[in-house]
Amino acid sequence: MTTDIDARTTTLAVRAGRSGSMGAWTRHSAWLMMRHPAFLLGTVALLTVWAVTAAGDDAYPSLTQMSWAVQLPLLILVGATYFSALLTALAPTASQPATGSGLTRCRIGGSSWASSSQCWLRPGSCAPWPSSGSL
Amino acid sequence: MLAPAGIVCALAFLRVFVAAQRDSAVGAPLPVEFLVIAAATVLAGVTGVTAAHVGRSLSPGVLVFVGLAIACVAGVVTQRPWRWLTLIAPESSFVVPPAPSSAIARPAVAHLVWLLSLAVGLAVILLAAVGARRSLCVLLAVGCCLAAVWSARVQLTRPATMATRQWASVDDAASRCRSVRAATYCALDKFGARIPVWAAVVDKQLAAIPPTPPRATIVVRQHLPQQDLDGSGYRIPAGWSRPDTGGGVPVLVSTRWAAPGTDSFDQTQVLSLALSVAYSIVYGQTPPIPPEGGGTIELCGGRGVAALWLAAATTEEGRSALDVISRPSSLTTVPIADSAVSLTVGHREGEVVQRLLLDGGSAEAVQRNWTTLLDDQTSVERAAQALGVASVGPPPEGSGLCQ
Numbered sequence: 001m002t003t004d005i006d007a008r009t010t011t012l013a014v015r016a017g018r019s020g021s022m023g024a025w026t027r028h029s030a031w032l033m034m035r036h037p038a039f040l041l042g043t044v045a046l047l048t049v050w051a052v053t054a055a056g057d058d059a060y061p062s063l064t065q066m067s068w069a070v071q072l073p074l075l076i077l078v079g080a081t082y083f084s085a086l087l088t089a090l091a092p093t094a095s096q097p098a099t100g101s102g103l104t105r106c107r108i109g110g111s112s113w114a115s116s117s118q119c120w121l122r123p124g125s126c127a128p129w130p131s132s133g134s135l
Numbered sequence: 136m137l138a139p140a141g142i143v144c145a146l147a148f149l150r151v152f153v154a155a156q157r158d159s160a161v162g163a164p165l166p167v168e169f170l171v172i173a174a175a176t177v178l179a180g181v182t183g184v185t186a187a188h189v190g191r192s193l194s195p196g197v198l199v200f201v202g203l204a205i206a207c208v209a210g211v212v213t214q215r216p217w218r219w220l221t222l223i224a225p226e227s228s229f230v231v232p233p234a235p236s237s238a239i240a241r242p243a244v245a246h247l248v249w250l251l252s253l254a255v256g257l258a259v260i261l262l263a264a265v266g267a268r269r270s271l272c273v274l275l276a277v278g279c280c281l282a283a284v285w286s287a288r289v290q291l292t293r294p295a296t297m298a299t300r301q302w303a304s305v306d307d308a309a310s311r312c313r314s315v316r317a318a319t320y321c322a323l324d325k326f327g328a329r330i331p332v333w334a335a336v337v338d339k340q341l342a343a344i345p346p347t348p349p350r351a352t353i354v355v356r357q358h359l360p361q362q363d364l365d366g367s368g369y370r371i372p373a374g375w376s377r378p379d380t381g382g383g384v385p386v387l388v389s390t391r392w393a394a395p396g397t398d399s400f401d402q403t404q405v406l407s408l409a410l411s412v413a414y415s416i417v418y419g420q421t422p423p424i425p426p427e428g429g430g431t432i433e434l435c436g437g438r439g440v441a442a443l444w445l446a447a448a449t450t451e452e453g454r455s456a457l458d459v460i461s462r463p464s465s466l467t468t469v470p471i472a473d474s475a476v477s478l479t480v481g482h483r484e485g486e487v488v489q490r491l492l493l494d495g496g497s498a499e500a501v502q503r504n505w506t507t508l509l510d511d512q513t514s515v516e517r518a519a520q521a522l523g524v525a526s527v528g529p530p531p532e533g534s535g536l537c538q
Binding site for chain 1: 155200203
C-alpha cells in the first residue's frame with residue numbers, strides 16, 4: 001500500500017503501546033534490535049565461543065558424524081536470518097521528500113506497517129525514525 | 136543474507152577444525168556439507184523476503200517459519216529418505232555409526248542442489264513480482280525446476296543399503312594393520328588415532344592375568360556392520376575372522392567409542408571391545424559368531440566372571456562403560472561391533488563382579504584363583520566362593536540365561 005502524507009500538517013506517528021498494537025511494537029523493536037551492530041557482533045562472538053568450546057566436549061570426535069545440521073546454535077542463526085529478512089522486507093520504505101510546493105511529502109509503502117498508521121519518520125525527511133514521536 | 140551464510144559456514148568450519156586438532160579425532164568431514172549450511176541460510180533469507188512480499192504482514196511470515204520448523208523437526212526424527220527434502224537431514228548416530236568418508240552415502244551434493252534450486256526459485260518469484268524481464272524469469276524457473284526434480288529424485292531414491300555395500304568394500308580396502316606390543320590392530324582409514332586407546336585396553340588385561348604359556352596374538356580388527364537387506368538389523372561381515380594377519384585370534388571393534396565418564400550410547404562399544412578381548416583371553420578363541428548373523432553369546436560360570444572382571448576392572452574405560460550400561464539394567468549385554476550379535480554375561484556372574492569392584496582389592500584374589508575360574512566346570516557359586524564373595528542370589532525367574 002502507498003500512502004501520501006502531508007508532513008507539514010499531519011501528525012503521523014502514534015506512540016506504540018498507547019494506541020498502537022503490540023504486534024507492531026514487537027515487530028519494530030525486533031527489527032531494530034536485529035539490525036544493531038552490537039547484536040550481530042555479540043551473536044557472532046557467542047557462536048564462535050560455542051564453536052570452539054563445544055568441539056572440545058567429545059574426547060573422541062568423529063568428524064564424519066559432525067554434521068552441521070544437528071548443531072542447534074547454527075540453526076538458530078539460520079532462523080535469525082529468516083526473521084531478519086522477513087522484518088526488513090516488512091519495514092516501511094520511504095521515498096525522498098518531494099519539494100517545490102512548500103510541502104514535504106513522503107511516500108511510504110511496501111507493507112502493512114505503513115497502512116496501519118504506525119510508522120515513524122525522521123523530522124524533515126523521509127527516513128524511518130527509530131523511535132516513537134511525531135513529525 | 137550472504138553475510139549470515141558466510142558466518143554460519145565459517146562457524147561450522149571452525150567447529151570441525153577445532154575438533155580435528157584433537158589427537159583422538161577420527162574420520163574426515165564432507166566439504167560439501169559446509170556449503171549446504173550456507174545454502175540453507177540463503178534459502179532461509181529468501182524465504183523470509185518472499186513471505187513478507189506475498190503475505191504483506193508479519194503473521195503469514197510467522198506461520199511459514201513455524202511450518203519450516205515443523206518440517207525440520209520431522210526431518211530430524213525420521214530416517215526416511217524424504218527427510219533430505221527439508222532444510223536439515225542429519226543421520227541418527229544411533230542408526231549409522233561413524234564411518235570413513237569413502238563409506239558415507241549421504242547425498243550431500245543433491246541436497247545442496249535442492250536447497251539452491253529452492254532459493255533461486257523463490258528469488259525468481261520475487262523478480263517476477265517487481266517486473267523483471269519475463270524471458271529471464273522463465274529461463275531461471277525452468278532451470279530451477281529441472282535442478283529440483285533431479286536432486287529430489289536422487290535424494291528420494293537413495294537405496295537404503297547403499298551404505299552397506301560401500302562399507303563392505305571399505306572394510307577390506309581401508310584396513311591398515313599395526314603391531315603395538317603384544318597385539319596387532321587393524322583400523323579403517325582415518326581411524327588410526329584409536330589404536331593407542333585399544334592397545335591400552337589389551338595391554339592392561341594381559342598384564343592383569345598370571346603368566347601363561349605363549350598364546351596366539353590378539354588381532355583387533357575394526358569393522359563396519361552390514362545392514363541386512365530387509366533393513367531389520369546389522370550383521371557381522373562374512374569372513375571377518377579370516378586369519379589374514381598371521382593366524383592371530385581376531386577381535387572385532389566398532390567405529391564407535393566414548394570417553395570414560397560420558398553417559399553415551401557408544402559406551403556399549405567400549406565394553407564390547409573390552410569384553411571381546413577378555414573373551415579371547417579367557418576362552419582362548421574368538422567369540423563364536425552365529426553364521427546366521429544374529430544371536431547371543433553367553434558368558435557364564437567362572438569364565439564369565441573372569442571375563443567380565445577383566446573387561447571392567449583393568450581399565451577406567453571398561454569400568455566406566457559397565458557403570459553406564461548396568462545402570463538401567465542388571466543385565467550386562469553389549470552388541471559386538473554394532474551388530475545383532477551380543478555378548479551377554481549372566482545375571483549372577485555380573486553380580487559377583489559388581490561386588491568385587493566394590494571391594495576394590497580383587498585383583499590378587501582373581502589372580503590366585505585364575506586356574507579355577509578358567510575351568511569350564513566352575514559354577515558361578517564356586518567362583519564367588521573362591522573369590523570371597525559371600526553369596527549370590529538365585530537366578531531371576533523366567534531367565535534362561537546361563538541355565
